[in-house]
Amino acid sequence: MQNEKTEAVSGWLKRYQGVERTEDRLTPTAQTADVFCAASATASIDAAFEREPSQFFALLHALAPDELKK
Amino acid sequence: MSTEITSLSLHDVAAALAKRQLSAVEVTDACLSRMQTLNPVLDCAAEIMAVQARKDARAADALRDTTDNPPPLLGVPLAHKDMYYRAGRISGCGSKIRASFVPDHTSTALSRLDAAGALDIARLNMVEFALGVTGHNDVMPTPKNPWNRDHMTGGSSSGSGVSVAARIVYGALGSDTGGSIRLPAAACGLVGMKPTYGRVSRYGAMPLSHSLDTVGPLTRTIKDNALMMRAISGRDEKDPTSSPLPVPDYLDGIDTGIRGLRIGIPETYFYDDMDPAIEAIVRASLDVLESLGGILVPVKLPSSIAVTNALCGLMTTTEGVALHKDWLKNRWDDYGKQTRNRFSAGLLMPASGYLEALNGRARILADFAAAVFETADVLHTPVIPIPIPTTAQSSDASSANFFALTNLIGRCTRPVNYLGLPGLNVPCGFTGPNLPVSFQLVGRPFDEKTLYRVGQAYETATDWHAQSPNI
Numbered sequence: 074m075q076n077e078k079t080e081a082v083s084g085w086l087k088r089y090q091g092v093e094r095t096e097d098r099l100t101p102t103a104q105t106a107d108v109f110c111a112a113s114a115t116a117s118i119d120a121a122f123e124r125e126p127s128q129f130f131a132l133l134h135a136l137a138p139d140e141l142k143k
Numbered sequence: 144m145s146t147e148i149t150s151l152s153l154h155d156v157a158a159a160l161a162k163r164q165l166s167a168v169e170v171t172d173a174c175l176s177r178m179q180t181l182n183p184v185l186d187c188a189a190e191i192m193a194v195q196a197r198k199d200a201r202a203a204d205a206l207r208d209t210t211d212n213p214p215p216l217l218g219v220p221l222a223h224k225d226m227y228y229r230a231g232r233i234s235g236c237g238s239k240i241r242a243s244f245v246p247d248h249t250s251t252a253l254s255r256l257d258a259a260g261a262l263d264i265a266r267l268n269m270v271e272f273a274l275g276v277t278g279h280n281d282v283m284p285t286p287k288n289p290w291n292r293d294h295m296t297g298g299s300s301s302g303s304g305v306s307v308a309a310r311i312v313y314g315a316l317g318s319d320t321g322g323s324i325r326l327p328a329a330a331c332g333l334v335g336m337k338p339t340y341g342r343v344s345r346y347g348a349m350p351l352s353h354s355l356d357t358v359g360p361l362t363r364t365i366k367d368n369a370l371m372m373r374a375i376s377g378r379d380e381k382d383p384t385s386s387p388l389p390v391p392d393y394l395d396g397i398d399t400g401i402r403g404l405r406i407g408i409p410e411t412y413f414y415d416d417m418d419p420a421i422e423a424i425v426r427a428s429l430d431v432l433e434s435l436g437g438i439l440v441p442v443k444l445p446s447s448i449a450v451t452n453a454l455c456g457l458m459t460t461t462e463g464v465a466l467h468k469d470w471l472k473n474r475w476d477d478y479g480k481q482t483r484n485r486f487s488a489g490l491l492m493p494a495s496g497y498l499e500a501l502n503g504r505a506r507i508l509a510d511f512a513a514a515v516f517e518t519a520d521v522l523h524t525p526v527i528p529i530p531i532p533t534t535a536q537s538s539d540a541s542s543a544n545f546f547a548l549t550n551l552i553g554r555c556t557r558p559v560n561y562l563g564l565p566g567l568n569v570p571c572g573f574t575g576p577n578l579p580v581s582f583q584l585v586g587r588p589f590d591e592k593t594l595y596r597v598g599q600a601y602e603t604a605t606d607w608h609a610q611s612p613n614i
Contacts, residue, residue, distance in 0.1 A: 127502040133340060136516070137590070138589065
């Protein structure tokens, strides 16, 4: 059950916030809705500084010709 | 003689200057003379800087006499859309509101062209605040299409398209948020490059939509365009959204042809709602590319392509209104009707819709790239799917069909902005009363070089680029 909750949280964060969180950072958030919301808000704030949520610009660069990335 | 000088391509005039067959003063005089003669007819320039241009031309000639390694565009007269800031000089942005705005810094694109030795001889008219696809401006002069003055120039880089097509200057910067380089290039029979998002610094360029705005050149030939792009591309610490990826030499290998290159033909969306005469001309360009060794590949686009036109428009007006809301409140009457109506639409967009449009980009780009670039090296599409509308059709915002018309004009260009990809406009013929027709090449991110190679192969096999308007 714990794993399912963790997976759900992980999937939600990845899809809507564009961030991936390791299990040890997610497990506590799978306990209650309050904790989950707080953790997700924190993840959102972190994400804003780490990368833009949809990872659009990262994908543009990933799709660039290989010779430019050497 | 002066018409012969102004009819040269940028590439050829730069070569003539390098060989001292022409001086920068001669070339600049020829361009200024043509501009002063034609501007009253075509309304392409907001200001001609004749005194400064001649001073800069003398300095360019002097520099050539004293250096063994002159910069590549030394002494070549250019002029740019009036939204590229130059410290101490007015940048009016096609508006009443900014008519006397004097920036305190210079845009990176202009600084890089300065460093390449180019001369900046005029501020070019544009659509008010770069928001509009037809070229029409309610508050400042609307430039006239040199091919047929009864028809629109396309926008928003209208003065850029007109000045280059009329053989007044050799190239001009435009900006492209939803088609504003490619549409005037298409309507005026020019080459226009909308680069990958992040390829060219936007520092010091008037912002409209920070998620979509791009900076690029309009020129008469592919090589001219590649020369300007080489000068302006690359990382700029002053623009954090500019890419750190290295800039290839766009001219290197440009003449190597396209044998074996896969050219994708979209099976859906881009050819919907097309005028049959325009479609025939655009499809004929595919025959030329195939005859040059290109391999034509049908491409099934993901269904999400159909929403990208609308999502691009939503993002433009929403981000635009965030910049303009104070002026809309305090200086409503100083806006043209079309502009304030377009910006006002942004006030009605729900924040959730805007965020959805923004966050959907990566998923839609991933689907598009998988469908197109695993099958083809470039995608070939139409640009303006109908004959160039008349100025009357494209100016009357009260007409019931006006929204449908502007939506149709940008139908093939806006998706490319939403996806952040490079798009190159290439002239491929004429229709009706002397109206240019073009096709668009869309490439994978940061692969402008392949687009130039395909465009160059097509241009070498045809002579559309060599035709000039009879003004």
